[in-house]
Amino acid sequence: MNEKTAKLRFTPLDAAIIAIILLAAAAAVWYLTRGAGGEPVDLRYTVEFAGKDASFEGLPQVGDTVYDSVRGSYLGVITDIEYTDSLVQIWNPEEGIYTQEAVPDTLNCYLTIAADGIERPAAAAIAASDIEIRVGKEMFVKGKGYASPGYIVWMELTPKEAE
């Protein structure tokens, strides 16, 4: 191959293709890093397991570390557990009202979970797993010997004390 043919040739089409590749790379970097940063906070949230069999009581323990049962991501440590009757709403055709009645042998379990969090303008997330926490979000929680889906019903962010 002589020197003339070996010379690097660069056409407008090559420039367009390189520009598209650079744009795609920039978009990928933006997408993957858009959630980065934020202020460290203590994050506490409560997940409701509704309509569990009465035998569920006693399985979760304060101090258990819990994980996302789908992805295996860290969710935090249980700091409080409450149980209530599991209620259903029933139509009373005589009086024309809805009432709440307890379902026999079932209960609702409320796990309050604490984790180091990151607070951002639009979201708060668990620092270790970047899972965003919002009231109404469905979570899939597993601990040692138990697992259940549930919805977040409460959350609290507390700024970390300066060390």
Add this chain to the structure above:
Amino acid sequence: MAVLDKKGRLFGRLNIIDCVAVLLIIALAAAAVYRFTASGMTKNTNCRIRYTLVIRPVRDFTLDFYDKGLSVYDKAKQEYIGDVDGFRFEPYELSGVKNDGTFVMAARPEQSTVYLDIAADARETDTAFLLNGAYELKVGSEININTKYVDVTGTVVSAEIIEYK
């Protein structure tokens, strides 16, 4: 001269692969311009709108997490769609038939209906309000929204222009 020679060049000059690539880029650019400028529309006006999302049923103990000023995002599209401009709560009611055969509306215990007013900059076109240039907001559509504190699904029940820009 043949249209396509043995080397795959059109009229002996242009490579057919290059031609296809150029046409593809031009088509993508044209589609993007059409999508983001709403060309072809006779109405294309910048404005500020207020729209209302109805969210129901909402558990009463979660009502504290709705607040004015929070930014609202479409969860599926991860797109900013305005700020909470106001909100109000009502008992969540469903119809029922009494023993005497009459229909009545009755409140469900510990559940509410949330009306969330959201303000956003928009572009008014013939067919929709466009948020961020391309997000179509339509009354009747269902949106899964996120704020900093809640993750819920609501239905757009009204949208009005509050200011032309």
